[in-house]
Amino acid sequence: MGNWSDNEILDKFRNSETKNYGFNLLMQEYKQRVYWHVRRMVIDHEDANDITQDIFIKIWNGLNSFNEESKLYTWIYRIASNECITFLNKKKRMFFIPIVNVEEQLSAHIDSNENFSGDEIQKKLQKAILTLPEKQRLVFNMKYYDELKYEEIAEITGTSVGALKASYHLATKKIEEFLSKD
Amino acid sequence: MSQKINIEELKKENGFSVPPNYFDSLENTIQERIHTKEHKSLLFRFRYPSIAFAASFIAFSIWLSSKNDFVPTAVAPATIDYVSYVNENIDEFEDEIVYETYTPTASIEVSEVEQKKIEKTEALDEYLLDEGVDEEVLLDEL
Numbered sequence: 001m002g003n004w005s006d007n008e009i010l011d012k013f014r015n016s017e018t019k020n021y022g023f024n025l026l027m028q029e030y031k032q033r034v035y036w037h038v039r040r041m042v043i044d045h046e047d048a049n050d051i052t053q054d055i056f057i058k059i060w061n062g063l064n065s066f067n068e069e070s071k072l073y074t075w076i077y078r079i080a081s082n083e084c085i086t087f088l089n090k091k092k093r094m095f096f097i098p099i100v101n102v103e104e105q106l107s108a109h110i111d112s113n114e115n116f117s118g119d120e121i122q123k124k125l126q127k128a129i130l131t132l133p134e135k136q137r138l139v140f141n142m143k144y145y146d147e148l149k150y151e152e153i154a155e156i157t158g159t160s161v162g163a164l165k166a167s168y169h170l171a172t173k174k175i176e177e178f179l180s181k182d
Numbered sequence: 183m184s185q186k187i188n189i190e191e192l193k194k195e196n197g198f199s200v201p202p203n204y205f206d207s208l209e210n211t212i213q214e215r216i217h218t219k220e221h222k223s224l225l226f227r228f229r230y231p232s233i234a235f236a237a238s239f240i241a242f243s244i245w246l247s248s249k250n251d252f253v254p255t256a257v258a259p260a261t262i263d264y265v266s267y268v269n270e271n272i273d274e275f276e277d278e279i280v281y282e283t284y285t286p287t288a289s290i291e292v293s294e295v296e297q298k299k300i301e302k303t304e305a306l307d308e309y310l311l312d313e314g315v316d317e318e319v320l321l322d323e324l
Contacts, residue, residue, distance in 0.1 A: 020213070027209045035205070039198055049204075056212045057219070118197015125189065126197060145194060172189060179187040 004029060006072035013063055023060060030073065031056075033146065034080050040141045041084040041134075043106040043126075045115060051087055055080050074155045077148075081138050081156060088134055103130050121179075128178035132171050139164055140171040 004025050012022025034055055039048040058079055066075055092102055109115050110126050118126075129137055139157065142148045143164075150161045150168075157164070 024209055024213070027212060031205060031208050035200075035208075036196065036198075040196055043198075045198070045200060052208070053212050053215060057216055060216050115199065116197055117199040118195065121192060122195060122197035125192065144189070145196060175189055176187055179189070180185065 010063075010066070010068075010072065023063075026059070026063075027056060030076055033073075034076060037077065037080050037141065037146065038084055040126075040129075040145065041138065042087060043109040043115065043130075047087065051080075051083050055083050058083070070155055071152075074152055077142070077156045084138070085134060106130055124179055125175065128175040131178060132174065136167050136171050139167050140175075143168050 009022055009025045009029065012018040012025060015022070031052070035048060035052045038051045038055070039045065042048050042051060055076075059076060062079075066072070070078075088102065107127050107130050110123055110130075116123060116126075129140060132140060135157070139153060139159075142153050142156070143150070148156075150164050153159075153164050154161050159167075
């Protein structure tokens, strides 16, 4: 987290004179987290860029009605997660491709040098994560990379903590098996 | 023989790359998109009433000037007011209307055609609003 609390950002955004400033603070605070959350789901940079921009436009349009029942970042993560799932579903519908082909397509992006600069084990890990169903992939990424607590992920996904723990455990097992294969 | 890998022992970096300075320009790109959308939205709301107002003013001025008992000094301020109104709100007018306004040969027939076009547009707007069509979706189609 940076220098500004969510409450300070919200106060600035809700004041018409400092609305733009408040929104800039919000973007500074969350742009990288949102982008990487999206990028790990859609793999391609151009897609991640478009979706990230759309997410922040949605945040701009919806922030006035944000009721603070949840924390700001869980609300943002929820929007981002929904946008990713919507994008992936649209992609499948648009090209009438069965799910396995979308995964293959995403996996091919990982092989492209312009998209990926990590080492072989990181590449293999990303490909292993792609073998998971989308929602399990979301949960795995939030727990493994963003290191969110199960309670926070539960708030974002609307799933029980118990189910999330089970999902993460199974995902880890599947990934480790994939990585252990030659 | 394959080796058992524990993912908690791996570096938690995802390995993806982004173009240089990507995050530095992201805020500006998003702000531009937001303000372009809002500008379009404002135009949608205010352009048609302004055009209707301007066109009816042109028609009224031309009708007045065609009258035999017309007193030139009485209409002069109104014409000047209209020109300054257009100048102040130039962004709200379509080019076509601005050209017509400043063309001395602008005729009553042209204004009538324009008026009909506006009535049709207003009827369409009302229909769309009644049908609850999303303004943002419409603007994206433009």
